[in-house]
Amino acid sequence: MIDELGLSPGSSRGGAGEGTPEGGEAYRSTSMWRSILMVFVENRMATVGVGLILFMVLFSFVGPLIYHTQQVLNNPLIADEAPSLAHPLGTDQVGYDVVGRLMLGGQSSLEIGFAAAFIAVGIGVVWGAIAGLAGGPIDAFMMRIVDAFLAIPYLFALILLGSIFSTSIPELILVIGLVAWLVPARLVRGETLTLRVREYVQAVQVMGGGKRRILIRHIIPNAVGVIVVNATFQVADAIVFVAVLSYLGLGVPPPATNWGGQLSSGLNFFFDGYWWLIYPAGFAIVLTVVAFNFVGDALRDSLEVRRYRR
C-alpha cells in the first residue's frame, strides 16, 4: 500500500547514493544482487528484519519438530492454564498449548502471506507490463479496471470476497491475491512506461525484436528492483490481511489456526484475566509484519537511490 506514489518514506539519506562515479575514476558496476546484499550488511534495520523473519520461519516450521505438543485432540482438563514450566505460554480454552498454537498459526500466516504475495505480484506484474507495453486505449482500459477495483477500499473488498468464497486456505490465498494485485500492476505499468522509451529498447525494436522479447528480456529484469521491494511489502500486508480476516471470522476453519483467529477467540476470555491468550498472538503478528516492513524499506532505500541516480 505504501508504494503507490513512488515516494520513499523510508529514506534516511536525502542525498547521494552509492555507486556514483567520482570524476573520471572507474568504478565497479553494482549489480542488483550485490546492492541488496550491501543493504543487509549496512542497514541495521534490515539486518534486524531479516533476523526476525528467519526466527519466525524457523519457529513456525521447525519449532513443532523440536517442541512437541498436542494440537489436534483437545484436552479440556488442562484448559486455560496459566504459563508454567510444562506450558511456557499456558494453554488455550480447549487445552491446546499456546506456544504450539503460535507455531501452527505462524505456519498458516506465513504460508498464506507468501503465497498471496506471490500471486498478487505475479498477476500484477503481467497485467502492468502488458498495459504499459500496449499503450493507447488498451492501456487506458486496463488501468481503468485497476482504478475501479482500487476504488473499493481493501477491507470492503476482502470482506466481500471472503463472503463469496468459502473458507479454506487456497481460497483465502486467492482472495487476498485478488485484492493485492492492483498495486504491483500500477507500479509495473509505470516502470514499463519509463523503461519503454529507453534507448536499448528502441535498439531492440530497430533490430526487429518483437514485443514479447522486449517484455521478457528487457523490461521485467530492469523493473525487478521495484517489484522486489513491492513484493516484500505485499507479504507484510498479506499477513495483516490474513489476521484481520481471521479476526473477523472469515479466515481458516479449525483445527487450522491463525494468529488473528487466536486473538478473536482469546478475546472472550481476556478480561477474566487470561492474558496469555491474546498477547503472544498479537505480538507475533506485529513482530513479523514489522520485520517485513523493515526489510522492504531498506531494500527500497538502496534500490531506489540507484533509480534516482540513473
Add this chain to the structure above:
Amino acid sequence: MVRRVGQAIIVLFIVTVITFILLHLLPGNPVRAILGTRATTFDVHQLTIQLGLNKPLVVQYLIWVNHLVHGNLGFSYKLDQSVAALLAERMPKTLFLAGSALVVAVLLGVPLGMYQAVRRNKPDDYVLTGLAFIFYSMPTFWLGLLLIILFSATLSWFPSEAPQSQSNVFSQLNGMVLPISCLSLVNIALFSRYMRSAMLEQLTQEYVQTARAKGVSGRAVLFGHVLRNALIPVITLIGLSLGGILSGAVVTEEVFNYPGMGLLFYQAAVENDFPVLLGVTVVVALATVLGNLIADIFYAVADPRIRYVS
C-alpha cells in the same frame, strides 16, 4: 482536467459493474432468503418475477443502475429498512469518525514529519521512526484492543464502547477518544513518514542552498519554501488515504461497537444481507473515487510541472 473527471466517471461505471457481478456471485438465493424454507414453488416463482430476478442479467443491471441514479439503493429484508435510510442513519457517524481521525492524523503527522526531517538521524528521529514502523505494522483491531486494555480496563480513563445513542455525539466525546485515536494512529505514522521523506527530498534541492547563500534564515527557508513544496505530494497522499481510512473504520467500529457504516457493512456480511453490502460498497467506492479525483486535481493545480506533462 476534464479528462480526469471523465476518467473518474468511467471508473465509477466499472465499479457498478463489478459490484453487480459480485452481488450475483454471493451464495444463496435472495428469494428463498426472504420467503423462508417453507415457501411453495409458486411463491418463489411469484416473488422472482416480482423482484425482476428472472430477467436477463444485463437488464437487471440496467434496472439496478437506474435505481442507483435515483437514490434507491435497495431494500434490506433482514433489517426491514431501505438501504438508503440505513446509510442516512449511519453514514454521518462514520463520516464523523473518519473525518476526525483524518484531521487528527494530519495535525499530528505532518508537523511530526517536519520535526523528524529537521532532526534526521538524531536519536529522536530513530525513536520516532521505530514507533512509526510499529504503529504502521499493527493491524487496526490489535491497536484498538491494546488501547482498550490500557486506557479503558487498566486506567479507566475512557469507556471501552463508543457512544451508541443516535443523538448528538458531541455530548459524549469521551467515548470517541479511543476510536478516533485508534483510527488515526496508523495514519499519523504514515503521514509523518511521507512528510519526513518529502521534506528531505526538498532539502537536497539546489534552491535551498541558493536561498541560504542569499542570506535567508534557516527558519524562513524551511517554512517559506521547503514546507510548501513538500506539502504537495503529502496532500495528494491524504486524498488517496481516504480508502484506507474507511477500511480502518470498519475494524475500528467493530472493536468499539460504534454504530457506523463500517459496522453495518460487517454485520451485513455476516448475515449475508446483500442489498446492504452492495449499497455500502457503491457509496464507499464513490467516496474513494471522489477523494482520488480531488487529490489528482489538487496535484495538477499545485505543481505546475505536472500540468505541462499531462
